[in-house]
Amino acid sequence: MSTATLPALEGGAPLIGHLAQFFRDPVAVLKRGYATKGSLFSFKLAGRRMNVMLGPENNKFFFEETDKLLSIRESMPFFLKMFSPDFYSFAEMEEYLRQRAIIMPRFKAASMKQYVGIMAEECLSLVERLGDEGSFDMIPTLGPVVMDIAAHSFMGREFHQKLGHEFFDLFRDFSAGMEFVLPLWLPTSKQIRSQRAKKKLHAILQGWIDKRRAAPLDPPDFFQDLIGTRYPDGTAVPDETIRHLILLLVWAGHETTAGQVSWALADLLQNPGYQQVVREELAAGIGDGDGSNLNWEQTLALTKMDLALRETERLHPVAYILSRKASTEIVREGYRIAKGDFVLLAPSVTHRMTENFHHPDAYDPERFNPDNPDARIESNSLVGFGGGMHRCAGVNFARLEMKVLLAVLLQHYDMELLDEVRPIAGAGTYWPAQPCRVRYRKRAAVRAGRPADVPALVASI
Structure with a gap:
């Protein structure tokens, strides 16, 4: 040897x-x-x-x-x-496959269709906050939108409306526990914040599990389905596993998607030729619509946007x-x-x-x-999203929300970069460094209030 x-x-x-x-x-x-x-x-x-x-x-x-x-x-x-040591990828193989079987059906096409409307709603809320013109810093602005989409999609509208911002703040502290280099026994401020946030998040999620069991939502959403799910052998999924699954989905999605969509927007703004290709595809698919009626079929048809997202994943893999x-x-x-x-x-x-x-x-x-x-x-x-059995389970969800977010921003605004785009320094998540500001101005067609007749347009395609 x-x-x-x-x-x-x-x-x-x-x-x-x-x-x-x-x-x-x-x-x-x-x-x-x-x-x-x-x-x-x-x-x-x-x-x-x-x-x-x-x-x-x-x-x-x-x-x-x-x-x-x-x-x-x-x-x-x-x-x-x-x-937890017995959770998901870190559990023994039999247990990992049981837990994976709970999540994977929720990212199939049949389930994904319901998320487009939620994604568009949250993106349009961003547009309302931004107004007609101004500037925004990418990560501090787009990161919360990604979290809003996750909270709304996975936990439901009521949870998002009541606890969205508190959930986001706690989650940023929780994510600080991701440490690849330093020993985890060091009582760093990041580790202390992460563990405190973990306890609070588990308490919040358990409260919502108990509330939904007492008053089930009908028709059920993602969270209600997850609470009622059983393993193939009929045994109940422990509440701790349900809490961890929600945290995993939000954590993994936020760490990757917030950075990836920021890089994707930066790439399009730095490459106006391909930005125009994407805009022409949007014009053909949804006309001058503001995104409020964006649906699964339209989003699926944005193939040029798909190519742009894959190229950004290649050039700037957050992982x-x-x-x-x-x-x-x-x-x-x-x-x-x-x-x-x-x-x-x-x-x-x-x-x-x-x-x-x-x-x-x-x-x-x-x-x-x-x-x-x-x-x-x-x-x-x-x-960029891994591979094999442990490839990111939510990759299709992530790509879908990035397409919706970019589509809504491009439909509403003309944009330009104000800062040099460069990776964040250090061994953390590979996001664009702050500030990475975008100046924006409402596009003339949207400002004039001429949304397209989306259903008629779809019927004509």
């Missing part, structure tokens, strides 16, 4: 390795590793070896070996502290790394990965490899168009 470890990245400091560099700019460390060592390399974070695998074949290996040679449970200890831990010794392409070592994928680097994408630094949504003869779409080449 090979004894050679993956080629090591130079430039680490004694004891801490590349920790300081990683804290400042993790993607720069990963890019330097690829540039100097190739698609397989390693670096040290405070004594822990990080083994990086890049490219579609390594992505495929990573996803196929999760729960086998690679452990997701041991790779993200912060998840256990934020949730810039995915991690696992080696459950046993692994040999990969003649190199040895020791049991207990971390194994990382880096969508932030893989998505810009010339082997996978022509002109990888260019913004070109049409590279994902299956009708484009020059398109080259390789399996496992786009992994």
